[in-house]
Amino acid sequence: MQFEKSVDIHASKEKVWSFIWDVDRFIACVPGCKEAKTVEAGKRYAATMVEKVGPFKVEFPTTIEVLEREELSRIKAQASGADNKIGSRMKIDLDVRLQGDTDKTTLSFTAGVDILGKLAALGHGIIKRKADQVLDEFAQAVKKQLEGDS
Numbered sequence: 001m002q003f004e005k006s007v008d009i010h011a012s013k014e015k016v017w018s019f020i021w022d023v024d025r026f027i028a029c030v031p032g033c034k035e036a037k038t039v040e041a042g043k044r045y046a047a048t049m050v051e052k053v054g055p056f057k058v059e060f061p062t063t064i065e066v067l068e069r070e071e072l073s074r075i076k077a078q079a080s081g082a083d084n085k086i087g088s089r090m091k092i093d094l095d096v097r098l099q100g101d102t103d104k105t106t107l108s109f110t111a112g113v114d115i116l117g118k119l120a121a122l123g124h125g126i127i128k129r130k131a132d133q134v135l136d137e138f139a140q141a142v143k144k145q146l147e148g149d150s
Contacts, residue, residue: 001115001124003131006108007139011146013098016105017072019146020096029141031134034059042066049081053130054122058083060090073098088117107142109135 009016020026023045027036036047045064050057060081068076079092093112098105115127 001113001128001131003111003113003128003135004109005135005139006106007143009105009107009143009146010103011105012102013072013100013105016098016100016107016146019142020075025145026142029138029145031137031141039063042069047079051130051134053119054126056086056088056119056122058086058088058119062090083117083119086118088115088119090115090119107139109139111135 021042023036023038027033027047030036030047030049032049032051034048034050036045038044039046043066047062047064049060049062052058060083062079062081064077064079066075066077068074075094075096077094077096079094080090082089091114095110097108097110099108100106111131113127113131119127
């Protein structure tokens with residue numbers, strides 16, 4: 001499944017970029033993120049994602065690896081995890097882009113999501129609705145954080 005989301009933020013690219021790498025503040029915007037830690041700064045992170053999807057409450061211990069980084073403009077990352085209780089796995093290929101000028105930045109996300117196991121049995125529609133909801137909540141939380149401390 002492919003997902004795309006963009007949000008306009010009234011903040012400079014430098015401020016948005018700095019926010020993305022402030023793991024504690026950034027993760028606070030991710031719906032369902034129970035905990036996160038830096039394994040290797042700028043390269044590898046670990047998080048636990050908890051979410052209710054249909055009848056399932058899933059808990060994915062997740063590894064996030066930064067694959068490419070273009071200062072102030074782009075990050076490519078991959079996240080993967082498994083919930084052994086319900087027998088499901090997920091992998092997300094994420095492309096984050098920043099475009100803008102001194103007072104406004106467009107933050108764009110493109111995500112390719114693969115889900116396997118029992119969770120996948122719920123069907124494309126339910127999973128897509130939940131993923132769209134999570135992305136919307138995330139985008140609005142980032143916007144609020146950044147515009148709130150202008």
